[in-house]
Amino acid sequence: MGGRELAETCAGLVRVVLLRVLAGAAFGAMLAALLLPLTVRAQAFGPPDGVADPIHWGDFGEAELVSISTAYPVEVYFCTDGGCVMVTDAPSAPFEVELECWAAPCSVWVRELVTAPPPPASAPEEWQSAVVLAASAAERAASAAEGSRAALDVLIWAFIATLPFAGYFVGARDA
Amino acid sequence: MPDLSALTPGDVVAVAAGVFAVGYVAGLVRAYLRKLVWVA
Numbered sequence: 452m453g454g455r456e457l458a459e460t461c462a463g464l465v466r467v468v469l470l471r472v473l474a475g476a477a478f479g480a481m482l483a484a485l486l487l488p489l490t491v492r493a494q495a496f497g498p499p500d501g502v503a504d505p506i507h508w509g510d511f512g513e514a515e516l517v518s519i520s521t522a523y524p525v526e527v528y529f530c531t532d533g534g535c536v537m538v539t540d541a542p543s544a545p546f547e548v549e550l551e552c553w554a555a556p557c558s559v560w561v562r563e564l565v566t567a568p569p570p571p572a573s574a575p576e577e578w579q580s581a582v583v584l585a586a587s588a589a590e591r592a593a594s595a596a597e598g599s600r601a602a603l604d605v606l607i608w609a610f611i612a613t614l615p616f617a618g619y620f621v622g623a624r625d626a
Numbered sequence: 627m628p629d630l631s632a633l634t635p636g637d638v639v640a641v642a643a644g645v646f647a648v649g650y651v652a653g654l655v656r657a658y659l660r661k662l663v664w665v666a
């Protein structure tokens with residue numbers, strides 16, 4: 452085998468390896484693009500620490516009025532990607548609280564405190580403070596999650612940006 | 627850069643598959659054109 456043939460063989464091998472690597476990267480990128488948002492979404496809806504038996508939970512987006520009717524005092528947790536915060540501790544029941552989700556998905560968890568004393572008939576001041584607390588806590592959680600989400604977005608878009616080149620080489624090989 | 631949180635996972639996969647397909651077709655077309663030129 453001459454020097455020229457040897458060089459061509461080596462170049463062909465390198466080309467094949469590069470194509471395989473690019474095709475694998477493209478497949479991995481698509482898999483990551485599929486799985487990463489799902490992972491983030493799943494973490495957002497996990498039960499908060501210390502809440503063993505939530506009687507109600509649900510997801511919501513943007514501003515939404517959450518109404519909870521129960522005969523007993525409850526603990527309400529508001530969760531985002533950044534974690535969970537207790538919105539209000541043992542308010543009067545039934546009650547309504549307005550929660551605004553700055554960075555969807557958000558979720559709300561409610562635990563009934565059956566051992567606590569019965570609530571008074573009404574306590575609007577406590578509800579109002581609960582709304583303010585929920586707003587500031589949600590804002591902090593959203594700002595904390597914003598940085599990590601932006602980095603994740605850059606990573607996923609960088610993967611996607613490699614896909615046309617990977618497709619180009621695979622297409623040229625298949626022709 | 628579009629916000630990924632505004633897209634569903636299905637949308638992201640669709641975008642990824644779309645850009646890969648565009649590149650794939652471009653590679654195919656270029657390879658066939660080169661073969662045509664050689665034949666001519």
